[in-house]
Amino acid sequence: QVQLQQSGPGLVKPSQTLSLTCAISGDSVSSNSAAWTWIRQSPSRGLEWLGRTYWKSRWYNDYAVSVKSRITINPDTSKNQFSLQLSSVTPEDTAVYYCAREKGFGVLRLDYWGQGTLVTVSS
């Protein structure tokens, strides 16, 4: 059974960097048949995919255009986890952030999700 455990601060000041970590059990961040994603949910924007990292002979990243200039998703193979960094945050980045596993070829699915972390951007 795959489990994703999120950690990170729930309050970030404007202009600072939001940092969250997602620890994986039951699978490997280096799996060549999965991608590791970050998604957020807010009342104003609904569910919004932020980006993903995955291993296919080398590491790849894909990011949403809306955050591409501010986002970094990094794998940590030594701890079997991956992280999200979102820089220069504003109150519009206030949301519940989820990590999730993406699985499948041709039948893509986000099948396991973390518990969610409410991040508030406020001074």
Place this chain on the structure above:
Amino acid sequence: QSVLTQSPSASGTPGQRVTISCSGSSSNIGTNTVNWYLHLPGTAPKLLIYGNYQRPSGVPDRFSGSKSGTSASLAISGLQSEDEADYYCATWDDSLNGWVFGGGTDVTVL
């Protein structure tokens, strides 16, 4: 503002059948398979349907999915009080090169 369009609410009495629709375009639903999620506030979204109609292990067969063209549907038959939740559709978008979601449908059991 969501890329996929869902009606905001649906309701039914216990035992009834409720259908939720999800409308997209050729770059998302028209090309890729659709997933459906059940979401209760404060919890992680739960995968109900993937590949348009496939159910993960443990999901009751009361839940069924279908797709036609650029639209998809989720049907809940034999509605139960525990089915009260938000339901979201999701799929990959080839133009945006990312996942897109519906705005969610709030299902109420009367």
